[in-house]
Amino acid sequence: MNPIIYHNPKCGTSRNTLAMLKQAGTEPEVIEYLKTPPSRETLEKLIKDSGLTVREILRKKGTPYEDLGLDDEKWTDTQLIDFIEEHPILMNRPFVTTDKGTRLCRPSDVLLEILDEEQIGAFTKEDGEIVIPAKG
Template sequence: MQVTIYHNPECGTSRNTLALIRHAGIEPSVIEYLKTPPSRAALVKMIADAGLTVRQTIREKGTPYAELGLDKPEVTDAQLLDAMLGHPLLINRPFVVTPRGTRLCRPSELVLDILPADAFKGSFVKEDGERVLDDEGKRIA
């Protein structure tokens, strides 16, 4: 299965998502989006495929969001996209793209929706100790 993750290794959610993909036995294409941002077309497609709005995918915390005035309701999607491409830190993460769909994996276990359910063998525990999969590889509700 071809899987791509737009990853930030400094982000715990992104690390947990990558670990879940690998736990499924899949070695994804890892794009460190802060070093190699997606093209405008790719970003627009990911957002649309995930069923989100541009504003839902912008990261506010720890970014220049407020200082750029992006919090104003009159800022258009095109302006938000320009800002995200100019400052990739504004792109929320991690986005994961698979043949089964695209998700902004916040929380990380959202990646389970777009990976084969039968791929998981055994339990999975996130960095913070939260169990996501039981001993049989089944999702814990």
């Protein structure tokens, strides 16, 4: 299975994660989730398989999170997923699925949990932060 990344090209973390996938020699399926949001079933599976709660995958910055009052604990998981379906920007990114599992790769280093570091080799993020140092 080729990895799948739910990607936002405007997000540095998402770009770094995609670059790591490509450097590992994989051909990831790139889903720009703001243009093609995941179905409810897929969204529920991503959340379940990542081991996170619906609340843990909500993005606050640059979203209608506060305007919708989502910090109020009254909202059920079902209702929160309804909000994500209506406003896909509420879903944090990037989610990545590989043969080894599903993770919200925030920070991008989380990808190493579901991809062999040896596959990637040395890797430096856009901002110059070294994720995997060069050997030797």
